[in-house]
Amino acid sequence: xxxxxxxxxxxxxxxxxxxPRNDDSVIxxxxxxxxxxxxxxxxxxxxxxxxxxxxxxxxxxxxxxGDIASSTLLxxxxxxxxxxxxxxxxxxxxxxLAHLTTAINSIHQRINETAAQSPEHSGMAxxxxxxxxxxxxxxxxxxxxxxxxxxxxxxxxxxxxxxSSAWSRWKRGEISEPEYRAHPRRAALYEIVGGGxxxxxxxxxxxxxxxxxxxxxxxxxxxxxxxERNISTGLSSPHLQAAEIATTLLKRAIDNSGIxxxxxxxxxxxxxxxxxx
Numbered sequence: 001x002x003x004x005x006x007x008x009x010x011x012x013x014x015x016x017x018x019x020p021r022n023d024d025s026v027i028x029x030x031x032x033x034x035x036x037x038x039x040x041x042x043x044x045x046x047x048x049x050x051x052x053x054x055x056x057x058x059x060x061x062x063x064x065x066g067d068i069a070s071s072t073l074l075x076x077x078x079x080x081x082x083x084x085x086x087x088x089x090x091x092x093x094x095x096x097l098a099h100l101t102t103a104i105n106s107i108h109q110r111i112n113e114t115a116a117q118s119p120e121h122s123g124m125a126x127x128x129x130x131x132x133x134x135x136x137x138x139x140x141x142x143x144x145x146x147x148x149x150x151x152x153x154x155x156x157x158x159x160x161x162x163x164s165s166a167w168s169r170w171k172r173g174e175i176s177e178p179e180y181r182a183h184p185r186r187a188a189l190y191e192i193v194g195g196g197x198x199x200x201x202x203x204x205x206x207x208x209x210x211x212x213x214x215x216x217x218x219x220x221x222x223x224x225x226x227x228e229r230n231i232s233t234g235l236s237s238p239h240l241q242a243a244e245i246a247t248t249l250l251k252r253a254i255d256n257s258g259i260x261x262x263x264x265x266x267x268x269x270x271x272x273x274x275x276x277x
Contacts, residue, residue, distance in 0.1 A: 004046055004047075004048070004271065004272040005046060005047060005135075005209070005211060005269055005270070005271060005272065006044055006045070006046050006269070006270050006271070006272055007044065007045060007046070007047070007052055007133060007267055007268070007269060008043070008044040008241065008242045008267070008268045009028060009039075009042065009043060009044070009054060009242055009265060009266065009267045009268075010041065010042045010241075010242040010243035010245070010246040010247075010265070010266050011026050011028055011041045011042070011054070011246070011263075011264070011265040012041070012246050012247065012250050012263065012264055012265075013026050013261070013262070013263035013264075014221075014250060014254060014258075014261070014262045014263070015261055016221060016258060016259050016260040016261045016262065017258055017259050018259055018260065021064065021066075021067060022067065022261050023058065023059035023060070023066030023067045023070060023261055024056065024057070024058050024059070024070060024219050024221070024261040024262070024263040025056070025057045025059065025067065025070035025071045025073070025074050025126075025263075026041075026055075026056050026074075026263050026265065027053075027054070027055050027074040027075075027077070027078060028040075028041070028043075028052075028053070028054050028265065029052075029053050029078050030045065030050035030051070030052055030053075031050055031051040031052075031053055031078075031081050031082040031084070031085065031132075032049060032050040032051070032082065032085055033082075033085045034082075035079075035082045036078040036079065036081070036082050037050070038078070039052075042242070042243050046272060047133060047134065047135045051081075051132060051133060051134045052132075052133040053077070053078075053081055053130065053131065053132050053133070054130070054131050054133075054217055054265045054267060055074055055077060055128065055129065055130035055131070055217065056128075056129050056130075056146050056217050056218065056219050056263050056264070056265060057069075057070035057071075057073045057074050057126045057127060057128050057129075057146065057193075058070060058126060058127040058144065058145075058146050058219040058220060058221075058261065058263075059071075059124070059125070059126045060123075060124065060125045060126060060127075060192070060195070061115075061121065061122075061123055061124030061125060062120070062122075062123075065115070065120070065121045065122075065123070065124035066124065066126070068114075068121065068124060069111055069124040069125055069126040069193070069194055070126040070127075072107070072110070072111060072114070072126075073107055073111065073126045073128060073193055076103070076106075076107045076110065077103060077107070077130065080099075080102075080103040080106070080107075081099070081100075081103065081132065083099070084096065084099055096132065096134065096137075096139045096206070097139060097141075097204045097205075097206060100130075100132070100139065100141045100202070100204060101202065101204065104128070104141060104143070104193065104200060104202050105199075105200060107193060108193050108194060108197075108199075108200040111124065111125070111126070111193060111194035112194055112195075112196060112197075115194060115196065116196075122196075123194075123195055123196055124194055124195070125192040125193060125194035125195035125196075126144075126192065126193045126194060127142075127143055127144025127145060127146040127189070127192060127193070127219070127220075128141060128142060128143045128144065128146060128193055128202070129141075129142045129146035129147055129148050129160055129217045129218070129219075130142070130217075131148060131215060131217060131267070133209070137206045137207065137208060137209070138206070138207045138208070138209045138215075139204070139205070139206050139207075140159055140160065140204070140205050140206075140207065141202045141203065141204050142160035142161065142202065142203050143163065143191050143192060143193050143200060143202045143203070144162070144163055144189050144191060144192050144193075145162040145164060145167070145187065145189060145220045145223075146160070146217070146218065146219050146220065147160045147162070147216075147218055147220075147223065148160040148215065148216070148217050149215065149216040149218075149231060149235065150207070150213060150214075150215055151213070151214040151215070151216070151232065151235035151236050152210065152212070152213050152214075153212075154232075154236045155232075156228060156231060156232035156235065156236075158228075159205065159207060159215075160203060161203045162189075163189050163190050163191035163192075163203075164185070164186060164187070164188055164189055164190065165185065165188070165190070166180055166183040166185050166186045166188070167180065167186070169183075177227065177228065187220070209269055210269065211269055211270050211271040212269065212270070213268075213269040214235045214236070214242075214245070214266065214267070214268050214269070215266070215267040215268075215269075216231065216235055216249070216264060216265070216266055216267075217264065217265040217267075218262075218263065218264040218265075219260075219261060219262060219263045219264070220260065221253065221257070221259075221260035221261050221262030221263065222249065222250070222253045222262050222263070222264050224253070224256075224257040224259065224260055224262075225252065225253030225254060225255070225256035225257035225258065225262070226249065226252060226253050226256065230249075230252060231249070234248055234249045234252075235266070241268070242266045242267065242268045243266075245266045245268075246264055246265070246266040249264060249266070250262060250264060
């Protein structure tokens with residue numbers, strides 16, 4: 001991937017039927033020397049002057065703790081990630097994955113401190129699925145069971161890892177997808193941001209991205225209503241734009257389940273006209 005690549009995105013979120021409040025948070029922002037520029041839910045942009053970051057967080061906790069945890073997490077990421085540009089201006093070039101690790105650990109401690117100071121927010125926590133597009137690579141981070149998928153050449157790959165033992169058993173082939181989806185401890189997560197845990201260990205990766213790639217970031221509400229074959233079919237539809245794919249996936253997930261909060265961001269990668277073969 002290079003700075004001429006064009007990213008098109010569409011973000012949607014829907015409050016589940018269990019409660020009126022949506023504990024999911026969604027963000028898209030450009031990161032540059034001037035800090036973070038929050039982007040609209042749909043749009044397109046290249047990487048010439050800015051990195052582009054897209055993320056979803058699913059909040060947990062009683063009262064309004066969940067939405068506070070998820071929104072705090074994403075707002076803090078928008079403050080911390082652009083610091084790489086400030087460092088570069090000083091002649092320092094921090095490793096992006098190390099920077100993500102530092103950011104996540106700092107926010108983890110901050111959420112725990114906030115919860116400790118306020119009994120009504122005790123135990124508040126959140127998941128994270130984040131993609132950070134630079135001219136060189138896609139950097140990703142996830143904690144919990146919010147996911148990141150890549151569709152390339154009609155093949156679907158989950159780039160993230162669910163932090164649950166049931167998911168690990170499914171991916172090792174010990175249980176089938178139907179058995180995983182019915183597993184009583186499917187939502188028992190051993191890694192979350194906050195929650196009173198002393199440490200958090202995010203999954204991190206650097207992935208090369210190519211023109212034609214399509215990516216999906218989603219909360220577990222989308223997974224409740226869609227099997228992986230449905231996601232694969234939706235992302236590989238050749239003539240649909242990001243907004244059309246996102247709308248189709250969300251509607252199908254809500255029709256099939258719709259109990260939990262459901263959020264997704266669809267991102268498509270294409271070559272700029274002057275770089276196309």
